[in-house]
Amino acid sequence: MNALDKFRLDDEVVLVTGAASGIGKAISEACADAGARLALADKDVEGVETVAEEVDAETLAIPADVSDHDQVVAMVEETVEEFGGLDVTFANAGIGRLGATVDDYDIDQWHQVMDVNLDGVFYTIREAAAVMEEGGRIVTTASVLSQIASDFPGVAAYVASKGGVAQLTKQAAADLGPQGIRVNAIAPGWVHTGIGGGAFRKxxxxxxxxxxxxxxxxxxxxxxxxxxxxxxxFLASEASAYCTGSVLTVDGGWTTT
Incomplete structure (x- = not known):
């Protein structure tokens, strides 16, 4: 096989959560370019339907709030019913809420972030793995803040949730390895998205x-x-066939210095 062909996803079924904008939208576009069939999920119904219409691929738009386990179950079931299986899952949906320092962090806000960023990823991994066959791939979205603390104020819940995602990814890789399912994470640095209440939008x-x-x-x-x-x-395809339990940092060198 040509080395570049290993990055192809021709006719494979790819589920992306948080697909309506930002990193999830970019992932959806990339997988469409690689030939995948896409199940795109987001609680932003209008946004995810727009992305589904814009990408050049066979698509299914699914309204879903990943913090609700029942909705995640339905999301995976709808994907399998529509496409006949599930090859790749991006557990990408996440939120950022800027709060206070840890000694004064709002309890409700803490749970809101954890419900989406950690519980939602767990639910997605759990339900996707249950229907995947050998060779399945799961990719989570962690953060460089899963590895280090931040002097940016009010991110205690976000940092804790992403640290949990990184460790959950590694444990899921260990648990699912015998089934032939690979699990890896992307750890982005500071990216222009709507996360953090839009603080990083241009x-x-x-x-x-x-x-x-x-x-x-x-x-x-x-x-x-x-x-x-x-x-x-790379992580969704056979290009990474010998990678599992990895957390790949993509931060422009921010954590290097």
């Missing part, structure tokens, strides 16, 4: 924050969702 008005992050990043810029496409295809 038009957020927080130029001072962006400038600080850019100064601390070797490549001198924040990431774009497009920067995750190559890594996503």
């Amino acid at each position: 038009d957020s008005g927080m130029d001072h924050l962006h400038e600080q992050m850019e100064e601390e990043t070797i490549m001198g810029r924040l990431g774009e969702p497009e920067d995750l496409k190559g890594v996503a295809l």
Whole structure:
């Protein structure tokens, strides 16, 4: 097989959560380019339907809130019913809520973040693995903040949830390895998305924050969702056939210095 062909996903069924925007949208576009059939899930119904219409692939748009286990069960069932199976799952859906320091962090906000970022990933892995055959691949979205603390204020729940995702990914790889299912994670750095209440959008008005992050990043810029496409295809495809339990950092060198 040609080395580039290993990145193809021709006719494979790929489920992406959090597909309506940001990294999830970019992943969906990349998988469509690689020939996949796509089940795109998000609680933003209009947004996910728009992405499903825009990508050049056979698609199914599924309204789903991953913090609700019943909705995750239905999401996977609908995918299998529509396409006849499930080959690759991106447990990508996540939120960021800027709060207080850990000694004053709002309890309800803590649970809101954990419900989506950690419980939602667990539910997605659990239900996807139950229907996958040998050779299945699961990719989670962690964060560089799964590895280090941050001096950015109010991110205790986000950091804790993403640390949980990284460790859950490794344990899932160990648990599912005997079934021939590989589980890996992408750990993005600072990326222009709607996470953190929109703090990292280009038009957020927080130029001072962006400038600080850019100064601390070797490549001198924040990431774009497009920067995750190559890594996503690598982990979703046979190009990464000998990888499982890995957490791949994609941060422009931010954690290097």
